[in-house]
Structures are given as C-alpha cells and as structure tokens.
Amino acid sequence: MKKTIIALSVISALGIHLQGCGAQAESSGGGLGKTAAQTSVATASAEDTLADQKAQALLAKMTLDEKIQLVHGAGIGTSPLGGGGFIPGIARLGIPDLNMADSATGVNAGLKGATEFPSPLAVAASWNGALANELGATIAKELRATGFAISLGSGGANLAREPRYGRTWEYFGEDPVLAGTFMTQRTLGTQAQKVIATAKHFIGNEQETNRFASNSVIPERALRELYLLPFEMTVKDAQPGNVMCAYNLVNGLKACESKELLTDILKTQWGFKGTVQADWIFALTDTVRGANAGLDEEEPGSQDDYQSNYGLPTSNFNQKLKAAVQNGSVSAARLDDMVFRKLRTLYRYGIMDTPPVAGGTIDRAGGQAMAQKVASEAMVLLKNAAPAGTSSPALPIAKTIRSIVVIGGHADVGVMHGGGSASIAPQDGNPVACLQPGTAFDPAGVFSKCAPYFKSSPLAAIRAKAPNASVTYFDGSNASAAAAAAASADVAIVFATQFASENMDLATLDLPNNAADPANQAYDQNALIAAVTAKNKRTVVVLESATAVTMPWLAGTSAVLEAWYPGIRGGQAIADVLFGDVNPSGKLPITFPQKVQDLPQPLISQTDTTVNYAEGLNMGYRWFDSKAIAPLFPFGHGLSYTSFSYSGLIASKLANGDVSVRVTLKNDGVRAGAEVAQVYATLPSAAGEPPKRLVGWQKVLLQPGESRQLSITISSARFAIWNTAQRASQVPAGSYGVQVGGSSRAPAMLSTSLSL
Ligand code: BGC
Numbered sequence: 001m002k003k004t005i006i007a008l009s010v011i012s013a014l015g016i017h018l019q020g021c022g023a024q025a026e027s028s029g030g031g032l033g034k035t036a037a038q039t040s041v042a043t044a045s046a047e048d049t050l051a052d053q054k055a056q057a058l059l060a061k062m063t064l065d066e067k068i069q070l071v072h073g074a075g076i077g078t079s080p081l082g083g084g085g086f087i088p089g090i091a092r093l094g095i096p097d098l099n100m101a102d103s104a105t106g107v108n109a110g111l112k113g114a115t116e117f118p119s120p121l122a123v124a125a126s127w128n129g130a131l132a133n134e135l136g137a138t139i140a141k142e143l144r145a146t147g148f149a150i151s152l153g154s155g156g157a158n159l160a161r162e163p164r165y166g167r168t169w170e171y172f173g174e175d176p177v178l179a180g181t182f183m184t185q186r187t188l189g190t191q192a193q194k195v196i197a198t199a200k201h202f203i204g205n206e207q208e209t210n211r212f213a214s215n216s217v218i219p220e221r222a223l224r225e226l227y228l229l230p231f232e233m234t235v236k237d238a239q240p241g242n243v244m245c246a247y248n249l250v251n252g253l254k255a256c257e258s259k260e261l262l263t264d265i266l267k268t269q270w271g272f273k274g275t276v277q278a279d280w281i282f283a284l285t286d287t288v289r290g291a292n293a294g295l296d297e298e299e300p301g302s303q304d305d306y307q308s309n310y311g312l313p314t315s316n317f318n319q320k321l322k323a324a325v326q327n328g329s330v331s332a333a334r335l336d337d338m339v340f341r342k343l344r345t346l347y348r349y350g351i352m353d354t355p356p357v358a359g360g361t362i363d364r365a366g367g368q369a370m371a372q373k374v375a376s377e378a379m380v381l382l383k384n385a386a387p388a389g390t391s392s393p394a395l396p397i398a399k400t401i402r403s404i405v406v407i408g409g410h411a412d413v414g415v416m417h418g419g420g421s422a423s424i425a426p427q428d429g430n431p432v433a434c435l436q437p438g439t440a441f442d443p444a445g446v447f448s449k450c451a452p453y454f455k456s457s458p459l460a461a462i463r464a465k466a467p468n469a470s471v472t473y474f475d476g477s478n479a480s481a482a483a484a485a486a487a488s489a490d491v492a493i494v495f496a497t498q499f500a501s502e503n504m505d506l507a508t509l510d511l512p513n514n515a516a517d518p519a520n521q522a523y524d525q526n527a528l529i530a531a532v533t534a535k536n537k538r539t540v541v542v543l544e545s546a547t548a549v550t551m552p553w554l555a556g557t558s559a560v561l562e563a564w565y566p567g568i569r570g571g572q573a574i575a576d577v578l579f580g581d582v583n584p585s586g587k588l589p590i591t592f593p594q595k596v597q598d599l600p601q602p603l604i605s606q607t608d609t610t611v612n613y614a615e616g617l618n619m620g621y622r623w624f625d626s627k628a629i630a631p632l633f634p635f636g637h638g639l640s641y642t643s644f645s646y647s648g649l650i651a652s653k654l655a656n657g658d659v660s661v662r663v664t665l666k667n668d669g670v671r672a673g674a675e676v677a678q679v680y681a682t683l684p685s686a687a688g689e690p691p692k693r694l695v696g697w698q699k700v701l702l703q704p705g706e707s708r709q710l711s712i713t714i715s716s717a718r719f720a721i722w723n724t725a726q727r728a729s730q731v732p733a734g735s736y737g738v739q740v741g742g743s744s745r746a747p748a749m750l751s752t753s754l755s756l
Contacts, residue, residue: 047348048273054352055343058093059336064322066090067339072317073301075309076281081147081358082109084280084421085299095346096355100299101146103139104153104170104422105567106367112146115139115367115568116417116424116454119546120156120182122378122564124172124589125638127676128699129185131374136189136197138370143195147358149351150242153422154190154197155183157230158205158246160547160590161619164506164604166208169546169565170422173589174620174635175694176226177718180233187238194350196241199234201279202266203227203255205246209505210609212282215249218613223250224722224729226619232270241274241345245295247283248611254290256283262294273348275341287316291330296338372569379577380586381639382560387537394538394558396580396641397491401469405486405536406459408476408528409495409544414453415563415570416520416544420502423452427568431455436519449519451499454568458495458542461575477523479531487535493542493578494532496525500546505604509550509596529553542574548592551632562586580641585674585699587638587743591621594632598624621744622690636678636694636743642669642704644742646677649750651738657716657731663740663750665700666707674701675742677710684734687721692739695719719756731756 059067070087079086085100101107107114117139123132136154143151158167160174172179183199190197204216204227218227234240243266245256255261256278266272277297278284284298298317302309305318324330346352384393397404409416413431417423434450463471469490474482476494486492496511499520507516513524533539533556540559543549544566551560561584563574576582593599600615600623613619618626621635648664661679676699680692695718698710719736720729736756741749 051344051348054347055340058343059340061093062339064325066093067335068318068322070095070342071296071321071335071338072298072315075302076300076312079109083148084108084152085150094352096351098150099148100150100152101143101148102153102421103143103151104156105417105565106139106424107142107146107148108153108421108424109146109148111425111427113362113364113427114142114146114424115362115364115371116427117371118375118378118567118570119169119418119565120172120422121169121547121589122566123374124178124182125380125562125564125586126374126377127178127587127589127697128377129181131377132182132185133189135370135374136186137193138367140190140193140195142362142367144193144356145360145362147356149194149356150196150198151190152198152244153200154195154240155186155234156200156422157183157234158201159227159230159619161206161613161615162505162601162604163509163548163590163593163599164596165206165547166500166504166506167420167422167502168590169418169500170502172230174591175589176229177233177694178589180230183230183234184238187234187240191238191241191349194354196345196349196351197238198242198244198277199231199240200244201246202231202243202276203246203261204250205248207505207604207611208503209604209606211247211503213249214609214611215252216611216613217251219616220724221722222613222616222619225617228265231266235266235270235272239273241349242277243272243274244277244279245283247279254283254285256295257286257289257293259293267294273341274345275338281312284316287320288324288329290316291321291324291334291338296341368569371567372573375563375566375570375573376576376582378564378566378586379573379582379584380562380588380637381577381584382562382592382633382637383554383557384559384639387558389537394491394540395561395578397466397578399466399579401466401490403470403489404462404466405472405474405482405489405492406462407474407482407486407492407494407532408525409497409542410453410475411458411495411571412473412475413457414455415458415566416497416499417452417454417565417567418500418546419449419451420447422502426452426454428455434519435522447501447503449501449504451497451520454570456568456571458571458574461571462493462578465575465579465581476525476528479523479528482528483531483535486532486539489536490538492532492536492539494529494539495542495544496529496549497521498543498545498547498549506547509548509593511549526552530556533557540578542578544570548590550593550595554632562588583641583671583673584638585640585676587636587676587678588633589635591624591631591635592633593624594630598629598631618690622693625691625744634743634745636676637745638676638743640673640675642667642671642673644668644673644675644702646740646742646748646750648709649738649740649752651752651754653754653756654713659714659716659719659738659754659756661696661712661714661738661740662709664707664709665702667702667704670704672701672703674699677712677740678742678744679712679714680739680744681719682737682739683719683721684732684736686734687732689721692737692744694744716756
C-alpha cells in the first residue's frame with residue numbers, strides 16, 4: 001500500500017531557543033520578529049517574475065501528453081524512493097522525477113535514518129514561530145538528502161474544533177492566528193531549503209469519521225474568520241507551492257471540486273500562485289468538475305484511468321482529462337494553467353535548477369538536537385502544587401532525592417507517537433510490541449492501529465539525573481504493586497499515553513484503557529493513576545497525548561506535565577523539565593475540557609455524514625468563553641518554575657491602522673524563565689463576536705528579577721470580521737477591549753480599551 005507507516009542551565013537552554021522569536025523589543029503580533037526567510041518572500045517579485053517567464057517558455061514546448069503527465073501522479077506505491085506520491089519527470093524538457101513524502105514529523109518514506117520529531121501540536125505549544133521555521137528547514141534538509149523536493153506535510157492547519165479528531169496532533173491547535181503563524185513559518189523554513197511545502201487540508205476536514213463522504217456545513221462567517229484564516233495567512237505571507245484540498249465536502253460540494261474555494265477564494269482573492277493538489281484517492285470524483293473548479297493535480301493518480309488499482313476508485317486526470325481537453329469540456333487554457341503552476345513552482349523553489357539527489361547524508365545528531373530543542377520548549381506544565389503537608393511545589397525534583405518510582409507508559413523503553421501519514425516509522429526499531437498486531441483501522445488496510453514508539457527512555461534519563469537515588473520501574477499492569485511501591489518512595493512519576501491516528505477519531509478524551517485501545521493499552525490508566533495518588537501525595541503524571549485528555553484523578557496529583565508526542569529525544573526532554581534543567585515554557589494550543597459533554601458536539605456520529613459546525617464562531621476557547629463553561633485547563637495555560645507579573649498596559653492605534661500594545665513583564669522569581677504574553681481582543685458588541693480572540697503574543701526570556709517593556713504590533717487584520725452582506729473583511733468601528741496575560745483565562749489579566 002502507499003504508506004510507509006507504519007542540562008544546561010535554564011538560561012542558556014532558553015536563551016538559544018528564543019533568538020529571534022520575541023526576545024527583542026519589537027515584534028509582530030505573531031510572536032516573531034522579521035526573519036531572513038520572511039524577507040525573502042516579501043522581496044520575491046523578481047524571482048517570481050523569472051520563474052513565471054521560465055515556466056511560460058517551457059510550457060510552450062510541451063506536447064499535450066507531456067502536459068497530462070505532469071498533472072497526475074503515477075499511482076499508489078510507484079515512488080521509487082518510497083514516498084507517498086510520484087510524478088515521473090520528462091527528461092527531454094529537463095523536468096526531474098518528482099518524489100513526494102509526507103513529513104509532518106519527519107521524512108515518512110521507510111527507514112532512511114530520518115529524525116523522528118515531536119508532533120506539530122507540540123510545536124504549536126511552544127508558541128515560538130521561529131522554532132517552526134527552524135524545524136521546517138531541518139526536515140526539508142532531510143527530505144532533500146533522501147531525494148524528496150515535495151513535502152506533503154509541512155504544515156496542516158485544520159483547526160481543533162473537535163478535540164477527539166484523530167489528526168489533532170498533526171496540526172497547530174484551535175486558534176486560527178496561532179495555527180496560521182505556525183503554518184506560515186514552517187512553510188517559509190521548508191521552502192528556503194528548496195523543498196515545496198504543502199498547506200493542507202483545504203478545507204473543513206475537522207474529523208476523520210466518514211472523511212471521504214462527510215459534508216462539513218460551515219457558516220460563511222466561521223469559514224472565513226476561523227477555518228480559512230490560517231490558509232489565507234500562509235498563502236499571503238509564505239506562498240506555499242502546494243495547497244492540498246480535502247477529502248470531505250464543504251457546504252455540499254467536494255472541497256476539490258469547489259470553484260468558489262479553489263479559484264475564487266484561494267487563487268483570485270488571495271493570489272495563490274502554486275498547485276492545488278487533491279488529497280489521495282477519494283478527493284476527486286469528477287474530472288471536468290474538478291479541473292474547471294481549479295484543481296491542478298490529482299494524487300495519487302494512475303497510469304490508467306480506467307483500471308482500478310488496489311480495488312480503489314479509478315483516477316480522473318490522465319486519459320479522462322486528455323479526452324475532456326480534446327472535446328472542449330475542459331479548456332486547453334485551463335490545462336496550461338495547471339501545468340504552468342506546477343512548472344513555476346518548480347522553478348521558483350529551485351527544484352528545476354537543483355533537483356534533489358537521493359543518497360545524501362542525514363545529520364542525525366543535528367536532527368536529534370533539533371528534536372530535543374522542540375520537545376523542551378513544547379512541554380506544558382499543567383499543574384504544580386505542593387504535596388499535602390509540604391510547602392514547595394512537587395516540581396522540579398531535587399537531584400538529591402533518595403527514591404523514585406516510575407510507572408507505566410513504557411517509560412522504560414521509549415515515548416509514544418501518532419499514526420497515519422503524519423507519522424514516521426521508528427528508524428531504529430519499535431521497542432514496544434503491539435498487543436494486537438496485524439489489524440488495521442480501515443478496510444484498505446492503510447493504517448496500523450499499533451502505536452510507534454521511539455527509543456528514548458524517560459526512565460533512563462531520570463536515572464541519569466538522580467544517580468544516587470533508588471529508581472524503580474513498574475510497567476503499570478499491576479496497579480496495587482505499583483501503588484505499594486509508590487507508598488514508600490519520595491516521588492512517584494506515572495506515564496500515561498493516548499494513541500491517535502489518521503482515519504480514526506477518538507470516542508472519548510478519557511485516557512484509554514485496554515478496552516478502548518486494546519492494541520496499545522494493557523490496563524486502565526485512570527485506575528492506575530488513582531491507585532498511585534492514593535498512596536503517594538507527591539505523584540507526578542506525565543502525559544504523552546495526541547490531544548486533550550480528561551483527568552478524573554487531577555485533585556489527587558501534585559503535578560501534571562503534558563509532553564505531547566515528544567519525538568526521538570522525548571525521554572531526555574521530559575527528564576530535563578522534571579528536574580529543572582529546562583524551565584517549562586509551553587502553553588496550551590487547545591482547550592482541555594473537564595468532560596466531553598462540555599464540547600459543542602456531543603459525539604461524533606458514525607452514521608450521519610453531515611458535520612454541522614453549528615457552534616459557528618464559538619469554537620475552541622471561544623465556545624467555553626461564550627457559554628461560561630470552566631475548562632479543565634484553558635487555552636494558553638502553562639506554568640513555569642518562576643512567576644511573572646504584568647503591569648503598565650497601553651494599547652494605541654498606529655497611523656496605518658495597526659495596533660500597538662505595550663506591557664511590562666517582570667520575572668518575579670529566582671529562576672530564569674520564558675513567558676508567553678498573550679494579547680486578546682474583545683470586539684465591539686455590535687460585531688456579534690465571541691467574548692475574545694487571540695490577536696498576538698510575544699515569548700520572552702527573562703532573568704530572575706528582570707522586567708522588560710514588551711512592544712507588540714498587531715495587524716489591523718487581526719481585528720477584522722467577515723461581513724456576509726458585503727462579502728468582505730472589515731474592521732468594525734467602535735470600542736475594543738484589549739486584555740493581556742499569561743493565558744486566555746489568567747486570573748490577573750490586564751485590560752484596557754481603544755477605539756478603532
Ligand atoms: C492524507 C494526506 C497525505 C496523503 C499522502 C492522505 O490520506 O489525508 O494528509 O498527505 O494521504 O500520504
């Protein structure tokens with residue numbers, strides 16, 4: 001089948017991370033100062049013109065058959081390099097073979113020695129856009145070294161409206177501006193290395209259940225203000241070479257066959273110059289409708305449109321497209337436009353001039369260092385209380401501690417990862433045997449339900465931190481034995497995991513037990529944690545999760561650390577945070593609800609293919625705010641080993657309509673640490689918006705006692721609403737509230753107002 005799945009001081013550690021991400025006095029509202037990569041797009045017009053001219057000249061030399069060859073893939077499993085897609089080159093014209101690989105968390109093309117990176121959701125939890133840029137560049141180098149110049153997973157931005165969505169971990173969370181900033185930066189980092197980035201899935205793919213047939217019914221205003229916004233930001237600021245249209249229907253039409261979405265919005269209104277590529281197999285159902293809507297490339301395609309491969313639907317953009325062009329139902333000009341877009345992208349991002357060559361060297365040490373850096377900055381400390389009868393918080397753990405019990409989650413051998421096309425096979429073997437091997441999630445057998453684990457043992461890293469302590473490990477299958485050992489230990493650390501994958505949704509947000517996930521869980525994780533917390537008041541829970549989880553045991557724990565899917569250096573990064581060698585600085589990119597009943601959609605229907613986005617604009621934290629529901633942990637939440645205070649908030653309108661926010665941030669503690677100062681806006685009540693929206697942020701490293709005035713410039717676009725009568729974006733006139741704090745519900749949030 002197509003897939004190949006299958007202590008430094010705090011100061012120096014954080015100091016490296018924060019270069020260029022907001023530690024400077026001035027920053028854009030997206031938490032990132034201007035980088036070289038950003039500048040290259042802004043000043044790209046000469047390169048754009050040159051690419052256009054070269055593409056036009058080459059197009060003029062092409063035959064009809066050659067044009068057809070470039071607008072569809074050669075079929076499932078045809079990439080000689082093991083990637084997810086392949087378009088053979090045309091030697092006569094100097095067009096190289098085009099091998100494509102998924103790469104959300106690393107090069108997904110078999111065992112090539114590529115680095116296994118943390119999940120994109122973890123990356124978003126860093127709130128450091130520069131990190132996404134750097135990560136994009138690192139993965140792009142590994143793609144090139146393995147022969148790929150087209151990345152299929154350089155940035156997905158379907159929003160986490162439904163946290164049970166099995167692909168939540170592949171994206172950048174629930175806020176459109178946070179997601180748009182991260183997809184933009186990952187795209188810029190990728191394309192600066194001469195690898196084409198793909199922004200996906202356009203649009204409305206916010207659940208996996210019935211994904212080939214479901215119809216996302218999205219009100220126009222929510223579509224524009226929420227779901228399209230990250231794509232709009234990425235297209236305008238980073239010009240990705242590819243946009244992948246989604247499997248599902250949007251308001252009654254297949255996303256890949258919607259002229260309004262592909263031509264009117266994406267290409268005409270936003271100025272997208274690249275290729276619209278269909279998601280694999282089921283996204284395109286009608287040759288003429290797709291081509292005339294603005295679809296430019298069918299994947300995975302086939303050499304023969306009339307013969308099904310692997311029992312899947314026949315393809316549409318080979319002989320059928322040729323016939324349609326010959327009989328005039330698709331114009332020759334439309335076909336030329338498809339090919340032109342492909343060629344100009346290949347020229348623009350250096351693939352024509354410097355095609356990738358397989359067999360290069362992957363910088364494994366460099367990749368792992370990058371993976372650790374991302375994991376360290378992504379960890380979110382959700383809770384850190386003083387155990388009963390003590391006065392200081394459970395974390396960080398002193399290295400002089402005498403006894404530690406580590407329990408569960410296969411912490412003795414590795415860390416969990418997600419499944420599906422965004423995954424990457426553990427490059428040096430999976431240390432955890434699947435409890436139900438050989439079965440798959442979907443009838444086509446594409447995706448394994450067995451979690452990949454990477455060999456990065458938290459237990460080993462914990463032992464190294466406290467060499468004089470007695471550190472014992474229990475695998476969690478015997479809760480009473482683990483709890484009994486915990487009773488006499490100085491600290492108990494319980495690891496809990498939650499597997500999710502493409503092509504499945506989670507039934508609940510409860511930590512899975514052996515009934516919910518028999519392939520990966522041997523016992524009831526919630527019961528284990530409850531048993532341990534009953535015996536040891538200093539219990540720390542470490543989560544390796546795809547998305548939010550519920551925590552019925554929360555009150556009994558001292559500390560909870562969300563490590564997400566932390567990648568090949570995850571064990572080390574977790575231990576660094578637990579022992580204080582890294583001061584945690586991540587913030588939640590999604591809301592953690594107390595219970596699934598608090599979500600807008602009570603359950604994901606298995607039978608009703610209509611997915612009604614009835615909550616409209618009230619998505620994610622906007623839902624919890626508008627309904628006054630207390631979340632378990634709010635969007636933007638994340639603790640540090642130091643504490644910060646905010647003062648002196650001033651918001652003012654600049655001459656160009658942008659807004660300047662100034663606030664003084666002080667590190668009140670005795671450790672260096674980084675804080676994400678978040679700026680939320682409340683629109684004038686007549687605008688009919690949810691209570692607040694994120695409009696900007698800045699992540700800043702401060703030394704103990706240091707205070708700094710931050711200056712965050714927020715584009716006027718961040719205050720806009722979509723006017724459905726005028727079908728245009730506008731900033732409503734009136735009084736705006738501006739709130740600044742360390743989370744969307746920070747108790748000491750500062751607020752002011754200004755008129756726009
Ligand atoms: C996924 C895409 C992926 C493609 C190629 C599809 O099933 O939805 O995200 O890029 O497969 O592997």
